[in-house]
Amino acid sequence: MTSIPQTRAEWYGRPLSDTARDLLDRDAAAFIRQDGSTPCLNAVAKAEGIWLEDVDGRRVMDFHGNSTHHIGYGHPRLKAALKDQIDDLPFTPRRYTSAPAIALAERLIALSPHRGNGKVLFATGGSDAIEIALKLARVKTGRYKTLAFFDSYHGHGYGAVSAGGSGTDRTQRIGPLLPGGLLVPPFNCTACAYGFERPAPGAPPSDACGMMCARMLRYALEREGDIAAVIAEPIRSSPHVPPPGFWPEVRRACDEFGAVLIFDEIPTGLGKTGRLFTSEHQGVTPDITVLGKSLGGGMLPLAAVVADAGFDIAPELSLGHYTHEKNPLTTRAGLTTLQIIEDEGLVDHSRSLGDRTMARLAEMADRNPAIGRAEGAGLLIGVEILGEDGRRSKARADRAMWRAFSLGLNLKSKAGTLVLNPPLTIREAEMERALQIIEEAIA
Template identity: 30%
Template sequence: MNTTAALIETEYRLGAHNYKPIDVVLARGEGVHVWDTDGKRYLDCLSAYSAVNQGHCHPKILAAMIEQAGKLTLTSRAFRNDQLAHLYEELAALTGSHKILPMNSGAEAVETAVKAVRKWGYEVKGVPEDKAEIIVCTNNFHGRTMGIVGFSTDPDARQGFGPFAPGFRTVLFGDLDSFRDAITENTVAFLIEPIQGEAGVMIPPSGYFTGVRELCTQHGITLILDEIQTGLGRTGRLLAEEHEGIEADMTLIGKALSGGFYPVSAVLSNSEVLGVLKPGQHGSTFGGNPLACAIARAALKALTEEGMIENSATMGDRFQTGLKDIRSNIIKEVRGRGLMLAVELVPEAGGARKYCEALKERGILAKDTHGDTIRIAPPLVITADQVDWGVGQFSDVLTAA
């Protein structure tokens, strides 16, 4: 029963088929590496979609989890716990946030922001009841809830799940004129990813976010940056907004906020927007629980005190340079920022998945996205030797074609 084939068969037979994973069954992880059930080692170039920035099974985060699990795991927010205030203090000091609302998943953070900013629009900005509009971008990915898929432009995410809630306008990602033209007196927010990860690591033109920030300030629009993938060191800065020198009004973080040990997310905001939420209007049984807070505190400490953010910038440049040096006629473009990288292949290559499967055979785990793109996002603890070895595997696979 424990053979790889048997486990895959059971998963296929009993599980919903809402994923199409690469056929490797993982059993152990440490740092940048994972091992399958047969003991084969792989360089993880996905990091659980950037949830494992600190590396697999980081010992200090593990120790914090075990210690807190032996004391107190859950109280609900009906009572206070001795970890939440410390997490608030540390997050505020790190990010400059004035108000923080902890949740569990990234999608819950997005839903929280949507609810809060609509309420702010009615109570503070003066938008007529039920007329608030939030501007979003083409090819966005903010999660899988009903509210979120309603403003997705991905047919796979939307088809068959309607009817959807109104109140969203879609503009072209990276196009400032498109954003400007969509603004109305009822616009309460602009929800956007600094870099679109699921879309294939799409980076907007330089200066775009400076213009966005100016327009939001001019029109009294709340700028919401979804940094659930891009945040916490992935792009070589604590938050990706720092590359453009701007500050969002609301920032959404998750994934690496726990280092992959537990679902933890948070809405970081100014006091004005989150201040509209009163007791009973929003919450979560598990949001802000003591186990989550202790894990998040340890995850943030590891990220900042062990030089992972700086390493992401240095190793990201090294990885991107190495990938760009590969001479292959199937590579259309290499792009990225920090350790958030992508290799886009030409259509004639026949799709990226078969190259991800070939990389798996050579000990690299990467994932295809949007058909022709291989996304690369190893843990931020990767070393120069590991980057060079990884580039070598990519070179062999992509030049062999």
């Protein structure tokens, strides 16, 4: 296990019950190992609300959840709806449609930024949905090049990997990738790729900066001249929030140079950032919106591509002709999830609790020099963990993450930042307990 970070490797050697150890040994023997997936830390026996419980009965609050658990795990309304759907109609083969699939498509068109002027295709995962979006952009423009950000992630299909900027995915060991995947530095005022000083929270970029990140994207569009699509998360799930005016400027550049604007809202959409769609923060409408992860309610794999109706121009092609394209069970999950989000006021809750959490993190930073600035929107929040030199410390953040895990909180550490990504159903008292764990873990 020499390739595994020390902090993670220590977990593999900790005492476990015979049941847990047996399951982990069987898992390691049965699955092809891959980064972040196998080998595993433990086996889950129960998932309910914001909680995961392992086979030894140990419970942790899940602030990770692969961004699937917006409505919490095992929501009773969703379970009841799926049981009813299984009894009513469990599957629809190709060449047929189903009422749940139509209803979900209609609902997404009505709710999305494409209100009243959209059309939909479904897939079983975000990677497949990104592939559909890329096909639509090629068909619409007659071009094949894409423009994305370094370090971005849009899925694991070859098209998605080729369009994304994740260094661990863009390896020659699985290449060559598809041609035309161009990258520019991302917006990130916390660590500007161009070396400009970070502005105060909520402040516009400095005159010296002139929003260089947007200018560089425009420059690439102009110089290439034949880019099919710009693809990005409108708020990066890292998380990083764009500077004010960034996306309106990019929207204008896309229109000027004929590029399709694709917003990947797979991890951030459906209320996570305090708006139902993350693009609502930006004051722009993309040409294509891609959803996934939480759309299936944390139970079933489901993703959606919502595009302007003007993309419906290639009926002779199979753009996303998947086996479960109009599956009544998965689409019933999506329809019920949207209804739960609306009925329980989870978007407003995400926004209000997120604001209070940011205020609490600022209080914590005032009394603890290891806690830096918090950034994010709604219930997607990143908090910097600082070293003795006052700079972000990946090692310290990683140690804090594993310590928090031992104290009952599962969250992610990324580039010196702890990422808080809880279900939208979390209560304020539970959030307060999580913040106490974080503070203790850092101390």
